[in-house]
Amino acid sequence: MPSVDGTTVTVKLGGGAHQISSVRVSAMLNPGQNRFSALRKFELWACNSATADCSSDAGFSNVYTSADDAFPGARPRPVSPDLIIRTFQLSAPVTATHLRLVVKTNQCTGIPGIQTDDDNDPANDSGCVTGSARDSEVRAAELEAFSPPTADLSVTKTGPATLKVGSLATYSITVKNDGPAAASGVVAIDKLPFKAEFRSVKASQGTCTKATVNNVTSVTCKLGSMASGSTATITIVAKLRVTGTATNTVSVSEASPGDSNSSNDTATWNTTVTP
């Protein structure tokens, strides 16, 4: 058995437990290092110290197995583009405090047909396993772990500062996805002021419905998907029927991938309604 199989490096992640959805690994070498020693196939194992003993092998479980040619060097020798940093996506995010890279093969043991001496020169063993120590050394340069991307939705709204009771107020709502990921299942819910009479709603995308409970009408706009950086606008017209401060609050949510900043998920507009 090639001796690089099962070589490990374990990383304790800074800042406690993290959700990990992808890693970037490099098998790039420094000048003078033998290119057949570079990593080729690996596994990723994870441990969460909240639920397991990460000082023991039993605390780790396999969360990713790379392709045989994760770093796809080929005969006669691997080259730099085969070894430079690559991204590997886990099938599902895992919660981990420790990550372990487990070597399966290096370029020597993993490239088919180079392990044994198969040339016609009996004086020289050209096999990388039989004729050299390349099968017993392995190098990986980098292991970076990444959490799942999030989408930061924000909402702002404007309306009239003052209005005579019984007149129509126009509210303009802007929903923005500040990314970095696209958001899906985006919903904005606008709660009109007490006893305000709904007149119309217009959204730049999706569909809106309304419902009235206890003299408060809520307008729900299902905006659907929003690309990173995109905006959607909603215009709502309502007749304000109560004097004093009329408060209108809108909130935005997403089905996925999850919002990274909840402080900008609601917006409120106050209108002074005069007799």
Ligand SMILES: [Ca+2]
């Ligand atoms: Ca030979």
Ligand SMILES: [Ca+2]
């Ligand atoms: Ca050897």
Ligand SMILES: [Ca+2]
């Ligand atoms: Ca947000």
